[in-house]
Amino acid sequence: MKTIAVVIASLIAFSGNGHAADIIAPVKEIMEATKSNWADNDSDWTDIFDAGRLDHLYSRDFVAKYQAAAQFPAIDDDGISPFDYDVIVNGQDACPLEDLTMVAAPPVNGVAEVTVRFRKSACSDAPDAKDYTTVHFLVVEEGGKPVIDDIVTENFETQARDSLKTTMALIAKGQ
Secondary structure, three states, X not given: OHHHXXXXXXXXXXXXXXXXXXXXXXXXXXXXXXXXXXXXXXXXXXXXXXXXXXXXXXXXXHHHHHHHHOOXXXXXXXXXXXXXXXXXXXXXXXXXXXXXXXXXXXXXXXEEEEEEEEEXXXXXXXXXXXOXXXXXXXXXXXXXXXXXXXXXXXXXXXXXXXXXXXXXXXXHOOX
16 A cells, blocks of 8 residues: 555656646547547547647657658658557557556656556457557656657567657658
């Protein structure tokens, strides 16, 4: 119980206004959009990097790296995104997301890690269909509010953690 109190106190201290849930707020907005994108419905695709979201959900450093990478769109007819895959599900295909959870860790050096887990392939017959995908959102405070500073996925093949900011920097360099 003491550990829970320490986590809550740390989150409250980070958020600056007494609401631990604020740390998760930008991540929750991205995950709601991602969940909707992969749902079995006819809704339009939601761009998690549209101008409005870039303006209020991401850090200045993240936005700068995204804008530099966006100069090199992945698909010529799209002309917008530097990615040819969904950076959250870490692929081009997914099923409706299932069993989604979000947990915020106490901030360390001004960075809170929000870990999101979900099953992205539950509708598939593949051997790994029931496996969980884990995404780590690194959240910092800018201008008195929490914003996403990086999105880190786990590489299944290498077991390494892949930073989206690093990927964007490579794209901007033409790599």
